[in-house]
Structure formats: structure tokens, C-alpha cells
Amino acid sequence: MKDAIILLIPLAGMLLLTYLLLQHFFNKQLKENDKELINHKAKTYLPLKIQAYERAILFLERIDPNNLIIRIHKPSMNAAKLHLEILKQIREEYNHNMSQQIYISPKSWAELIKGKEETIQIANTALGQLKNDANSIELSTKIFEIIAKLPHNPAANARKLIINEFQRSVLK
Numbered sequence: 001m002k003d004a005i006i007l008l009i010p011l012a013g014m015l016l017l018t019y020l021l022l023q024h025f026f027n028k029q030l031k032e033n034d035k036e037l038i039n040h041k042a043k044t045y046l047p048l049k050i051q052a053y054e055r056a057i058l059f060l061e062r063i064d065p066n067n068l069i070i071r072i073h074k075p076s077m078n079a080a081k082l083h084l085e086i087l088k089q090i091r092e093e094y095n096h097n098m099s100q101q102i103y104i105s106p107k108s109w110a111e112l113i114k115g116k117e118e119t120i121q122i123a124n125t126a127l128g129q130l131k132n133d134a135n136s137i138e139l140s141t142k143i144f145e146i147i148a149k150l151p152h153n154p155a156a157n158a159r160k161l162i163i164n165e166f167q168r169s170v171l172k
Helices: 004-064 065-072 079-102 106-128 134-151 153-169
Strands: none
Touching: 004 065, 004 079, 004 106, 004 153, 065 079, 065 106, 065 134, 079 106, 079 134, 106 134, 106 153
């Protein structure tokens, strides 16, 4: 019995030492894998996030009435046709950029939606204030008058808030 104990003590010591060494190497490997995952995430996710913010800003630039009307206005359009084209362009731009919401914060996406909805509301209000036979110049003028009376341009306000968030979250 004494001989068995003499053999078991070194064997138990070796097993404990082997366990501790394996545990150390396992923990070290986990830390290395975590670092590698963080580096991989930074290389793949961060560029997508930056691109999403860029596309959100581009969307807001494209639906800003100052840019939108200049881009789509044709001299032969009447007010109703221009109004429909404004709504169509906003909808198409939004649908094209909808997937970007997974990369930007819910707050930024809500601001983008708010800018879009307010821009649509301005176009609808302007059309509602015109006669049925109004031309596109009258609608454009009315839209610009409404924007001038607002404390802020909806698209520009959303753009400013999204840029500030981008600078706080991505560039830190």
C-alpha cells in the first residue's frame, strides 16, 4: 500500500501539472482567437459601417429638394407630374439604401426616415397649396418657400445629426 501511495503522489503531481499547462495553453489560444476575431471584424465590418453612413448621407443629399428638383425638373412638366416624380425619386432612393440600416444606429436611421418623411410632407403641402393647373416652376417655388420658412431643412438636419453620430462612434 505504501508503494502504491509513493507511485500515486508523483503521478497525481504530473497529472496536475499537465492539466495546468493544458489550461494555460487553452486560455492563451482563446485570447489569440479573440484578438484575431476582433481584427477580422475591424477589417470587414468597419468598412461596411463607414459605407453605410456614406450612403445614408448620399441618400439625404439626393432627396434634399434643392438637389432633387434641379435633377428631375423638366420645363414641360406640370406641378402634378413634378410632384409624382419627386415622390418616385425619394421612394427609389430609399429602397436602394434600405439595407444600410443594419450598419448604422437606430437613432441615425430614425433621423434618416424623419428627413425623408418631412421632405415628402413639404412636397405634398406645396402641391396642396397650388391650383390644379399649376406648372412645375410654381411647385418648385412653393417648395422652396416652405423650406425657407422652416427652422431647418429636414434633409440637412438629418444629415448633420448622422454626421455627428458617425464622428462620435466610428472615428473615436
